[in-house]
Amino acid sequence: MGRPLIAAPRRWQAQVFVTGAAAVVLVAVVPPLVATFGQITDAKDMFAPFATGQTWGLLLRSLALSGVVTVLALGVGVPLGILFARAQFPFQGILLAAHLSVFFLSPFLPTLGWFHLFGREGYLGGPASAQILFSELGCVLALTGCFLPAVTALTAIGARGVDASLEEAARIAGGPWRAAAFVVAPSAAPAIVLAGVIVFVLAFSELGTPMFLRVDVYPALVFSRLGGMDFAPGEAAALALPLVALTAALAWFEQRLAGRRAIAALGGGLRARAPLFAFRPWMLGVGLVAAIVSIAPIATLLFHGALNGGFAEAPRWIGDAPVNTLLASSLAAALMTAVGVVLGFSLAHGHATGRWLDPVAALAFILPAAILGVGIAFAWNHAATNWLYSSVGILVVAYVARYSVLATRTIAAAMAQLPRSLDDAARTIGAGYLARLWLHLGMAPRSMFGAFALALVFSLRDLETAVLLYPPGGEPLTARIFTLEANGPPGVVSALAGLHVLITFAAASVGWLLLRPRSGA
Amino acid sequence: MNRRSLLALSGAAAVAPLGLAGCSQSAQDVVAYTSVDQVFSEPVFQAFERQSGIRVRAVYDTEETKSTGVLNRLIAEAQNPQADVFWSGDPVRPFQLIRRSLVEPYVSPQSAGLPDAFKAADGAWTGFAARARVLLVNKERVPENETPRGLRDLADARWRGQTVVANPLFGTTTMHVAALASAWGEEAMRAFLTELKSNEVRIASSNGEVRRLVVAGEVAFGLTDTDDANEALRAGASVSVVYPDQDDLGVLVMPTSVMLMRGAPRSTTGRALVDYLLSAEVERQMAESAAHMPLRPGVPTPSNVRPVSDLRAMQVDYARVADQIEAQQDWLRQWVGL
Numbered sequence: 001m002g003r004p005l006i007a008a009p010r011r012w013q014a015q016v017f018v019t020g021a022a023a024v025v026l027v028a029v030v031p032p033l034v035a036t037f038g039q040i041t042d043a044k045d046m047f048a049p050f051a052t053g054q055t056w057g058l059l060l061r062s063l064a065l066s067g068v069v070t071v072l073a074l075g076v077g078v079p080l081g082i083l084f085a086r087a088q089f090p091f092q093g094i095l096l097a098a099h100l101s102v103f104f105l106s107p108f109l110p111t112l113g114w115f116h117l118f119g120r121e122g123y124l125g126g127p128a129s130a131q132i133l134f135s136e137l138g139c140v141l142a143l144t145g146c147f148l149p150a151v152t153a154l155t156a157i158g159a160r161g162v163d164a165s166l167e168e169a170a171r172i173a174g175g176p177w178r179a180a181a182f183v184v185a186p187s188a189a190p191a192i193v194l195a196g197v198i199v200f201v202l203a204f205s206e207l208g209t210p211m212f213l214r215v216d217v218y219p220a221l222v223f224s225r226l227g228g229m230d231f232a233p234g235e236a237a238a239l240a241l242p243l244v245a246l247t248a249a250l251a252w253f254e255q256r257l258a259g260r261r262a263i264a265a266l267g268g269g270l271r272a273r274a275p276l277f278a279f280r281p282w283m284l285g286v287g288l289v290a291a292i293v294s295i296a297p298i299a300t301l302l303f304h305g306a307l308n309g310g311f312a313e314a315p316r317w318i319g320d321a322p323v324n325t326l327l328a329s330s331l332a333a334a335l336m337t338a339v340g341v342v343l344g345f346s347l348a349h350g351h352a353t354g355r356w357l358d359p360v361a362a363l364a365f366i367l368p369a370a371i372l373g374v375g376i377a378f379a380w381n382h383a384a385t386n387w388l389y390s391s392v393g394i395l396v397v398a399y400v401a402r403y404s405v406l407a408t409r410t411i412a413a414a415m416a417q418l419p420r421s422l423d424d425a426a427r428t429i430g431a432g433y434l435a436r437l438w439l440h441l442g443m444a445p446r447s448m449f450g451a452f453a454l455a456l457v458f459s460l461r462d463l464e465t466a467v468l469l470y471p472p473g474g475e476p477l478t479a480r481i482f483t484l485e486a487n488g489p490p491g492v493v494s495a496l497a498g499l500h501v502l503i504t505f506a507a508a509s510v511g512w513l514l515l516r517p518r519s520g521a
Numbered sequence: 522m523n524r525r526s527l528l529a530l531s532g533a534a535a536v537a538p539l540g541l542a543g544c545s546q547s548a549q550d551v552v553a554y555t556s557v558d559q560v561f562s563e564p565v566f567q568a569f570e571r572q573s574g575i576r577v578r579a580v581y582d583t584e585e586t587k588s589t590g591v592l593n594r595l596i597a598e599a600q601n602p603q604a605d606v607f608w609s610g611d612p613v614r615p616f617q618l619i620r621r622s623l624v625e626p627y628v629s630p631q632s633a634g635l636p637d638a639f640k641a642a643d644g645a646w647t648g649f650a651a652r653a654r655v656l657l658v659n660k661e662r663v664p665e666n667e668t669p670r671g672l673r674d675l676a677d678a679r680w681r682g683q684t685v686v687a688n689p690l691f692g693t694t695t696m697h698v699a700a701l702a703s704a705w706g707e708e709a710m711r712a713f714l715t716e717l718k719s720n721e722v723r724i725a726s727s728n729g730e731v732r733r734l735v736v737a738g739e740v741a742f743g744l745t746d747t748d749d750a751n752e753a754l755r756a757g758a759s760v761s762v763v764y765p766d767q768d769d770l771g772v773l774v775m776p777t778s779v780m781l782m783r784g785a786p787r788s789t790t791g792r793a794l795v796d797y798l799l800s801a802e803v804e805r806q807m808a809e810s811a812a813h814m815p816l817r818p819g820v821p822t823p824s825n826v827r828p829v830s831d832l833r834a835m836q837v838d839y840a841r842v843a844d845q846i847e848a849q850q851d852w853l854r855q856w857v858g859l
Contacts, residue, residue, distance in 0.1 A: 054858065121737040130739060211726040216858050224690050224854060231593040317560075374597060381601045390603060468594065472552040472603060473578030483559040483581040485729065 014433035018353050021342035024335065025357055025408075028401040029364045032375030036237045036367075039378075045234035055221065059242060062218035065140060065210075066203035072144045073151045073199045078192055080148075080290055081155025082180050086167075086276035089283040096156075097505070098291035101298060103149040104504035106463045106478055108208030109497045111142045113297025115212075116304050116494075123300065139215040143206060145293055147199045152290070154195035154410070157450045158188025161417050167276060176276045184276065190413035193254050198406065200250070201366050207464060222368045226468075233374055240371050247363045298501060301494040310491025314499060317492055320473075321480040322503055328392050328476060329459035330507060332399035336407040336455040337448060339400075344411030344451070345437050349423065354412070361405035369464030372402055377469050392474045395466055399459040406458060407451040414447030415440050452511045460504050477503070550576040551790035554591045555608040557777055558748065561811035562608065568806065569797045575790050580604070592617060595782070599623055602784040605791030608798060611775045612639065613696045615646040616843035618780070625783040627792060631799035634817045639776045647795075648776030650804050650813035651829060654697050655772070656763040657735045657750045658742040669742055671766040672701075676716035685723040685731050685743035689714075689853050692728060693746055693775060698853065699845035700773050700837050707849070714856055724857060735760060746775075751812035751825045762825075764832060771833040776816055777807075 040046055049055055084096045102110050116122050120130040132138050162184050170179035185192070210217040218239075225236035277283070305311055346354030364372055376398050380389045388394055418440060426436045441448060463478040470479055481496045555562045559581040566577040582591045592614050595604060599621065609615055618624050628644035639648030656669050662683070663669070669677075675684045687694040702710040723740060725731045731743040732750065736758040750762045764772045779798045785791045797803065804820045807813040812823045822828040 052855075054855070058858075115733075115737075119737050120739045134739075212730065214723065214725070224857075226593060231596050233597070377594070377597050381598050381603070383601055386601060389601075467583060468590070470580070471578075472554075472580050473550075473576075475581070479581075479583075480559075482583045485583070488558075488560045 011433075017342045017433065017437075018346055018351075021339040022353055022357055024339050024400065025343070025361055025404050028397050028404065029360055031379035032372055032401060033360075033364065033367075034375075035378035036233070036240070036371055036375035039233040039237045041234055045232075046238050049221075049225075049235050049239050055239070058216060058218045058221050061216065062204055063246075065136065065143075065215070065217065066200050068140050069143045069147065069203040070196055070200040072140070073148045074192070074196050076144075077148050077151025077195065078155050078185065080286070081152040081192075082159050082184055082188075083277070083283060083286060084152060085156035085159035086180065086184060087279070087283050088275035088277070089279050089287060091284070092287065095287035095291040096152075099287075099294045100149045100153055101501055101505070102146055102294035103153075104457055104461060104501050105146075105298070105497060106208065106461050106482075107143060107146040107206055108212060108463075109301065109481070109493075109500075110146055110297035111209045111212055112493070112497075113300040113304075114138075114142055114145075117296065117300045123303075134213050136215055139210055139213045142209055142213065143203050145297070146209075147202055149294060150198050150202075151192070151195040153454075154191045154198075154413075154450075155188055157410070157446060158191025158413065158417070159184050160446060161191075161414055161444060162187040168274075171276060176278075179276060187417060190416045191410075194409050194413050197250055197254055204246075205366070205368050205464075207368070207370075219368045219370075223370050226370045226374055233378075236371055236374070240367050243366050243368070244363060247359060247366050250366070251359050251362065298498065302498045303494075305491040305494030305498060308489075308491025308494070310489070310493070310495030311498075313489045313492045314495040317480075317484055317488070318477075318496060318499065319475075319480065321475055321477040322499070324392055324395075324470075324474050325460060325476040325478070326503065326507060328395035329399065329456055329462075330511075332396045332403075332459045333407075333452050333456035333511070335396065335400055336404045337411075337452040339404060340407030340409075340411045340451045340455070341437065341441065341448065343408045344447075345415055345440055347408060347412040348415035348418075348440075354408075358405065358408070361408065364401050365403065365405045369402065369462075370468060373398065373465045373468030376401065376465075389469075390471050392471055394469055394471060395474070395476065398465045398469060399455075399462060402462070402465050403455055403458045407455040410451040410454055411444075411447045414444035414450070418443050449512055453508050456507055456511055457504060460500075460507065549574060549790065550578055551605050551787050551794050552578050552580075552603055553606045553608060553794060554580045554595060554604040556582040556591050556610040556614065557608055558610075558811070561748070561807060561813075564810060565798070565803055565806055568802075569794060573793060573797070575793060577794065582610075595623060596621060602782055602786065604782050605785035605787045606794050606798075607780050607782060609646075609778045609780070610652075611693055611696050612646065612648050612778045612839045613699070613775075613843045613846065615778050615780050616840055618782075619645050620843075623783055625781045625785065625788070627781040627795060629792070629796050629799050631796050634801070635799070636816055639778075639816055646778045646780045647799055648778045649799055649816055650807035650811075651774050651776040651816055652693075652747045652813055653764060653772045653774050653826070653832065653834075654693065654744060655747055655750050656742050656765055657732060657745050657753060658761045658763060659735050659738050659740070660759045660761055662738055662741040668761065669763060669765075671769060672744070673713070674742075675722055675744065676713065676720050678720060680720070680741055682721040682723075683741040684717075684720070685725050685734050685740045686717070687725050687728045687731050687745070688857060690850070690857055691726075694728070694744070695846055695853075696775065696842060697744070697773055699842045699849060700835060702845050702849060703838065703841055704770060704835060707845075710849075711852065718856065747826050748811050748813065751823075754825050764827060767833050771835040773837065774814070774829060774832065774834045777813070 114133060118125040118129040118133050120127055167179055167183055170183040205219055207219045207223055211220060222236050222239045225232040343354055343357060347358055380394060423436060426439055461478060463482060466476050467479045470476060477500055481493055485493050566579055570577055580591060595607060595618060624645050626644040629647060632640055632647045635647060635649055658668055689695055689698045698710060725734060728745040728749045731745040732753050734740050735743045736753050753760045766772065779795050781791050781795055801817055801820055804815045804817050808815050808820060808823045812826045814822055814826055814829045816829065
């Protein structure tokens with residue numbers, strides 16, 4: 001290992017960029033957290049919610065439900081991600097896009113699609129299917145279907161970043177299956193663990209689907225303190241305290257599983273490589289099933305919308321919501337990506353700023369969205385900051401607060417796959433901070449798009465945070481769909497959900513055009 | 522991706538909130554928060570915009586939190602009010618705001634034609650365009666001669682596991698439970714809800730979901746609001762609507778209500794919107810689009826609902842019901858399991 005040779009005049013680069021990125025995250029995340037937990041004003045707020053076994057029972061129930069969803073999603077999504085990334089079969093791109101599409105929607109909408117399909121009077125439904133749907137099992141299956149694409153996508157990104165020469169050597173020595181099991185999957189471990197954490201957190205904090213399927217969960221307990229008649233933000237904040245412990249547990253778990261260095265890679269994606277698996281007909285079958293499971297609830301919604309004249313009515317009801325959504329989400333995603341590049345680099349190299357900032361941002365992601373939303377309202381609704389609070393800019397703040405950890409982690413996971421010797425070499429020859437940062441981005445070219453896409457999709461599909469604080473007249477599309485859900489014209493909710501998927505695809509495509517790796521890069 | 526793109530991306534992201542802030546408000550506008558379904562309230566706001574030239578920037582409630590989501594936002598924003606007008610889906614929520622001194626009394630000239638029972642003398646709130654709490658019955662699952670007649674049928678063992686009510690922690694069901702406590706006494710209300718639980722009544726997340734479950738035949742009948750019932754009828758569902766307890770307690774009638782917010786940043790345009798909402802024109806529009814029952818004499822009642830004057834209505838003191846709502850929350854949470 002060479003001696004660090006950062007020239008003194010370039011040290012400012014790291015200081016300026018890291019401080020700036022950290023400031024963005026801190027300004028977005030810390031004031032709402034302080035405002036939220038500052039609502040706990042007395043011992044009653046603190047202890048009363050935990051005095052009953054009901055609270056602990058719901059907490060354990062939610063942990064179990066999220067755990068099962070995570071295990072199922074990982075069990076199916078990891079092989080699927082490797083298949084999509086390292087095999088070659090007809091219509092692969094289309095099938096992957098179809099499979100990912102369900103993740104673009106807030107889970108309540110696909111669940112509504114399943115209801116139209118398997119409810120008692122659904123297109124394929126009857127009493128038995130309705131009984132399964134409205135049960136813990138139905139809730140687990142619905143949530144797994146919604147979150148599975150996150151595992152597939154992140155595993156695929158990780159699998160594509162694996163050192164081509166190592167993969168090729170393993171394939172020659174042990175065949176494609178052993179190469180996938182012992183080289184590709186372990187190399188993609190940081191991305192896979194990240195996917196597991198994301199799915200667990202999303203499943204744990206999900207409110208709409210369990211409420212619709214009449215499954216009691218912990219977030220509903222928190223929400224009852226904020227959405228009920230006795231507005232009790234102090235009690236809601238106290239109920240969120242166990243989630244601080246959960247954040248610490250997840251951070252420890254992730255560190256245990258993915259903290260050690262992954263197998264050294266030399267920058268996957270830098271050059272084209274042969275697929276690991278040659279085409280077999282069953283691959284097409286698996287791809288089709290994955291696509292159909294995701295598309296089925298959306299197609300049902302679209303069919304329901306078309307059947308009930310929803311698309312004809314949609315222009316009348318959609319308003320400015322797509323513009324509000326796209327504006328706030330794309331700007332937030334761009335900001336999160338820019339911040340994520342700096343902090344992801346810092347986190348991947350174990351720098352102090354990245355390490356202490358990461359759990360703070362993770363806590364904002366894990367907290368029930370309603371808690372964060374109310375915290376943002378308390379923190380930003382002042383005369384001095386009214387210019388921001390009363391504008392669509394508050395949605396940008398909310399999205400950055402909630403989802404910045406995802407962009408940072410995505411880039412950190414990709415950079416963690418790169419060999420440390422690369423950075424050592426760069427430092428040895430005196431490369432400055434920006435040059436090293438650029439070098440790492442060049443070696444993990446898809447990570448930026450991955451981070452942008454993830455941040456964008458999460459912002460676009462966000463409902464629970466935005467619905468509590470969107471500015472008057474500035475509602476995002478998700479909020480509009482849900483507020484119209486009450487007595488809206490038949491099919492309009494379904495039609496708007498379909499449009500939401502199309503808008504997300506369009507936005508992600510534009511992001512791809514802007515951020516895709518250039519040929520020869 | 523090149524350096525120029527990255528710099529452009531970072532720059533755009535950095536200045537975004539400033540740019541967005543600049544285009545958020547116009548000179549002639551009013552901010553209205555409402556827990557009346559968006560599908561009904563938005564066309565009313567649009568008509569006001571056309572008539573007055575004042576832009577309405579609205580915040581709507583979701584079905585799940587109705588009406589408490591927007592109400593709690595009003596409370597959370599009390600230190601720096603954003604809203605000028607609150608149009609509530611019921612007459613009880615206003616008291617949560619009145620007690621916190623968040624309401625500016627305003628006697629609108631348009632309120633003169635409305636009954637005294639549905640408005641505050643000092644103008645703190647004014648009610649119009651009402652709904653009622655009804656039983657929505659799936660005719661495929663319930664023979665005509667077994668059609669329920671009152672709320673107590675929800676607890677009848679014959680319908681075990683086949684009925685549904687919305688979560689009483691939210692929405693109009695909160696008010697209904699409190700009104701029952703006022704009418705029957707708290708113990709009787711608790712006993713009734715305990716009977717419902719024993720009878721395995723389902724708890725839906727909203728009145729809209731009650732409608733969906735009844736229409737889909739997931740349950741035989743459920744307790745919901747007239748506007749939800751009307752949507753089922755309009756969609757041609759095989760359902761009937763029962764106004765409960767017409768020989769006994771009476772049906773709960775809930776006018777929507779409007780109030781001006783204290784410290785409203787745009788109080789002049791706020792008053793103009795309040796005046797417009799209380800006009801006969803809006804009651805007519807709400808009757809036609811949302812099957813709300815007009816309270817003003819002379820406005821025709823829509824075909825799918827019955828006129829308020831033909832109903833035996835529960836005798837309700839809305840202020841007392843508001844008190845009861847706050848008192849019953851802890852017990853209700855335990856009943857719901859939250």
